[in-house]
Amino acid sequence: MIEQKPNGDEPEGISLDPVIQAHIGRELRALFDEIADEPVPDRFLALLQSLEAKKQDKS
Amino acid sequence: VTEPPDPKVELIAAIPRLRAFAFSLCRNADRADDLVQQTLVKAWANMKSFEPGSNIAAWLYTILRNEFYSEFRKLRHEVADTDGMFAARLASYPTQDSHMDFQDFRTALFKLADDHREALMLIGASGLSYEEAAQLCGCAVGTMKSRVHRARAKLADLLTLGSADHIGPDKKWQAAVEITGGAVRTALTDS
Numbered sequence: 570m571i572e573q574k575p576n577g578d579e580p581e582g583i584s585l586d587p588v589i590q591a592h593i594g595r596e597l598r599a600l601f602d603e604i605a606d607e608p609v610p611d612r613f614l615a616l617l618q619s620l621e622a623k624k625q626d627k628s
Numbered sequence: 629v630t631e632p633p634d635p636k637v638e639l640i641a642a643i644p645r646l647r648a649f650a651f652s653l654c655r656n657a658d659r660a661d662d663l664v665q666q667t668l669v670k671a672w673a674n675m676k677s678f679e680p681g682s683n684i685a686a687w688l689y690t691i692l693r694n695e696f697y698s699e700f701r702k703l704r705h706e707v708a709d710t711d712g713m714f715a716a717r718l719a720s721y722p723t724q725d726s727h728m729d730f731q732d733f734r735t736a737l738f739k740l741a742d743d744h745r746e747a748l749m750l751i752g753a754s755g756l757s758y759e760e761a762a763q764l765c766g767c768a769v770g771t772m773k774s775r776v777h778r779a780r781a782k783l784a785d786l787l788t789l790g791s792a793d794h795i796g797p798d799k800k801w802q803a804a805v806e807i808t809g810g811a812v813r814t815a816l817t818d819s
Contacts, residue, residue, distance in 0.1 A: 585780060589787060592733070596737075598753050604644070604647050614640065616668060
């Protein structure tokens with residue numbers, strides 16, 4: 570994460586309001602976690618099972 | 629006795645994070661899962677090139693990203709790319725900063741250039757280091773830092789749009805992005 574810097578000390582003359590900064594961080598993690606916390610859909614378990622079965626057929 | 633890790637178990641464990649990353653790239657849940665599916669097939673076929681003990685999520689992200697940029701993205705414009713397509717995810721959006729007049733976060737996030745949004749997700753949400761993210765995207769660490777910084781600045785702009793001035797120049801910028809997304813993306817990347 571980018572460290573908080575005092576106003577006027579950021580590259581390109583941009584300084585972010587800490588409230589917005591915190592909001593962005595929280596919302597990014599919320600979006601990521603919302604999906605990452607869902608159970609693995611059956612289609613992927615079935616896919617890996619079929620890939621594994623194919624591999625065993627070959628060997 | 630430690631058994632060699634079962635590739636299937638490792639892949640399954642990484643699927644939730646892959647789905648989240650895929651969604652952040654292609655913004656549509658169904659298409660994200662198709663991208664994850666392609667990634668798993670590729671990963672399975674190339675499992676031998678994975679170094680045991682290294683970061684499997686980073687390895688899988690690399691494959692997913694290559695799939696997205698090499699083929700998947702070409703299909704993007706064939707699908708009607710409307711906000712309604714990710715309405716399901718947006719619907720559950722709860723704002724935690726009700727005292728601030730922020731614009732919708734996810735709508736703003738998907739207005740960013742792809743490489744900026746990707747940088748934000750990798751660093752800000754998936755927990756990769758700048759070094760890992762830079763390696764994954766094939767760029768310098770400084771470039772990755774700069775992308776994250778610019779992405780946050782742009783996002784902050786979009787989020788506070790309308791809180792002070794309802795029809796500012798940024799509204800026009802937004803419209804420009806919607807019409808000529810590719811050109812603006814290039815302009816932003818090069819600026």
